[in-house]
Amino acid sequence: MTSERREVPARRGPRPVVGADRSPAAPSRGLLGLSGLSGLSGLLGLLVAVLMATSVSGVAPARAAGPAGGVGGVAQLGRTAVLDALGVPTLPAEYVVLVDTSASMSRGGLYGPVRSTLSSFVASLDPADRLSVVGFDEVPQVAFSGPAANARSAIGRLPATATGASTDIGAALSTAIDLLDHPDAARSGAVILLTDGRHQPPVNSPFPAETGRPWTDLAERARTRLAGRDIAGYAFALDNADAGRAGATLLRSVLPATTVLALPPGQLPQYLSRVQQHARAQKAAELLADDVRGPVVTVGWRWASAGRTLADVDPTAGTGTVEVTVTSTARRLPVELTGVRVVSTDPSVSIATPATPAAGTPGGGLPERIALAPGQRRVYQVPVSLSPRTGGAVRRSHRVDGGLSLMSTVDSPWRTVLTSEFGLRMDPAPRGASTRVHGSVAAGWNPAAIAEIVVLVALVLLFALGFIDRRRPRLRGVLAAEAADGRLDRVAMRGRRLHLGPERDDDVVVPGTGSVHGRRMGRGRLAAGARPTGRAGRDRIDLVIDYQPPGITGLPPLVLRPGESRGHGDVTFTYTLPGQPIGPADTAVFPAADHPGDGDPGAHGPYPDGPSPGGPFADDRFPRAGGFTSSP
Incomplete structure (x- = not known):
């Protein structure tokens, strides 16, 4: 054993101790066990001790129970008031205390102070807590396990003197896992390990060394059986020698959320109090977690x-x-x-x-x-x-x-x-x-809006009608089509389009196929003999004849002005306006010859296809019901 003891902060687990005062009085040399130090070594030891006392595990200072001004003017309550309001003292927590009872604890003068400190710690537990106390040397011995309300004599059941010949820390940790795993176990708790030396198991121990498969299995058993629970580990190396720190660190291999501290027994009460505060804070956090999971x-x-x-x-x-x-x-x-x-x-x-x-x-x-x-x-x-x-x-x-x-x-x-x-x-x-x-x-x-819409619709209709009338005006006048074999068909045009074809129900009977539509050309010169009447004096309507003789394709359309007669393929087309006088020129266009197959040649006078009392061309060889019409 060494007479020089100081705190050596080990790597902390993810759940630090909370609730400690950040402004303690300056510790004395006697309390820290630093007498006999000198020079730089003593200064460093004092610095480490002060840092541990003020900031171990990221602890925040305990606040008074009375109100204090908070951000936004909301008065803030202290930790004790909050814990009491939540009823935390009535909520259980699990504590398992593992005490090294090997002979080295007595030789170093550690065992007596540890028992005394643990008696005070047990007396301060909440009545709903559950406590297990285990002494271990060659084998672990459960001195007490039950409600903290009945644990007043728990520490007295430990051996009066530490006399063990071995220190089987592995077996002690295995017992702790078993004690934590029971049907009524609380969700939060702590395992507290107090030892001054290395893991020195007896010959028949299931943990013959500090590493190996037994430790891996123990860690897996702890992870599985304590899943979903908040069990923190606290390992106190009561001797600052390498042996003490090595033994205490073994707890972290089983419970990763372990804080390891090397300190003399005189500082143990302060840190055990913090362990208890941390457990109470975990109870409170468990109660409030659902409240703050979403908007409050x-x-x-x-x-x-x-x-x-x-x-x-x-x-x-x-x-x-x-x-x-x-x-x-x-x-x-x-x-x-x-x-x-x-x-x-x-x-x-x-x-x-x-x-x-x-x-x-x-x-x-x-x-x-x-x-x-x-x-x-x-x-x-x-x-x-x-x-x-x-x-x-x-x-x-x-x-x-x-x-x-x-x-x-x-x-x-x-x-x-x-x-x-x-x-x-x-x-x-x-x-x-x-x-x-x-x-x-x-x-x-809105009457004004309705009137505007009506006017707009009328304008659109007028524009559309004007556009249609210009691109496809209504046809007027007479179209005569004389085939090469002398057959003649003459039609009084109406509508906007005529169909050309060899069938009787076509508008104009010709050998080939095609169509006729008009094209308004504006004011223009008529053909010889044409006489302008009505709108014809202002706009001229030409005929666009798209005709393809039998067996011929690609023949361009024929444009025919009023009064003109022109051949197109195997047909001669003649376009005559209404009221145009029939003179010698017309006779040439329309020869006074009967159609082939007429039963009464010359019965219609010199102009067999001209007007007659029965209609404009009532004697046409292909009479149509209601006169000659074009397609609408």
Whole structure:
């Protein structure tokens, strides 16, 4: 054993001890066991000790139970007040204390002070806690296992003197895992290992060395059987020699969340107190975890008028009332909203200022601060003014379309302890803090808009008709088609298009196929003998004859002006306007010869296909019902 002892901070696990005071009085040399040090070695030892006493495991200072000002003006409670409000003393935690009872503990004068310190620690446990005390040397011996309320004599059941010949730390840790695994086990707890030496097992130990398969299996058994629980490890090397630190560090190989400290027995009470504080903080964090998993406050909106909703308000009402419901979703955490006010996001919906506002209600019927106990709900009436917009091109309407938002910060009088000591964060924004306000009613028709639409439609129709009339004007006059074999067909044109073909039901019977349509050419010269009448004096309509003789393709269209007669393929086409006199030229075009097969040659006079009392061309060889017509 060495007479020089100092704290040696080992690598800390993920769950540090919390709740220790960061401003302790300066420790004395006697307390730290640093007498006899000199020079640089003594200075370094003192520095390490002070650092450990002030910042071990990232501990935050314990706060007084009374209120203290917090951010946003919310008074903050201390750790003790929060723990008492949560009822943490009534919640169980598991403690397993492993005490080295080998002879070296007595020779170093460690065993007596350890027993005394553990007696005080056991007396300070919460009545609902569960305690197991195990002494170990050659084999582990369970001195006590049961409720902490019945553990007053637990430490007295340890051997009065440490006389063991071996130190089987592996067997002790295996026993600790078994003691933690029972049907009524609490979720949080701690394994505390106090030893002054290495792992020195007896010959028949299942852990013959400090490493190897037995330790791997033990760690896997701990991981499996303690899954889902928050069990922290604390290993105290009561001797600062390498042997003491090596033995204590073995706990970390089984429980990775282990804090290892090398310190003399005089400092043990302080750190055991921190172990207990950490366990209580874990209880509190377990209780509050669900409360802060999401938004702690929700906001609900409702239009207060019967038969209406926020999506269907009456914009002509001028005013209305919005019912705002603020609800705490927490089961244990008290919350407080600060800086509360309702604001509008659109001018069509504004917050009305009451004529006689109540004291402390600047937010349109809402108090500036709202305190909510766990699960509490508060309802407030917020008056609003509606300024509808009138619009609509044809059917006019009055409408409002805006938004309302509850501006606030969610806080808690437990926030400081929640964050710094329990490691939890709460959402500062409420859920559902914004809503939409919409409504619309008809305001009648807009006569001016209707008149504009009618005029526009008329103009479009006129333009379309004019366009069609220019591209495809109505056909007028007579079209005669004389085939090469002397057959003649003459048609009084109507409509906008004629079909050419060899069949009797075609508009113009010719050997080949094709079509005829008109093209308005504007004012123009007529062919010889044509006489302008009506609109023909202003616009000339030419015929576009797209005709393909039998067996021939690719023949370009023929353009025929009024009064012209031209051959196209195997057909001669003649275009005559209404009222055009028939003279010698016409005789040449229309020879006085009967059609082949006529039963009465020359019965129609010199112009067999000319006008007759029965109609313009009633004696045509292909009479059509109702006269000669073109396709519509």
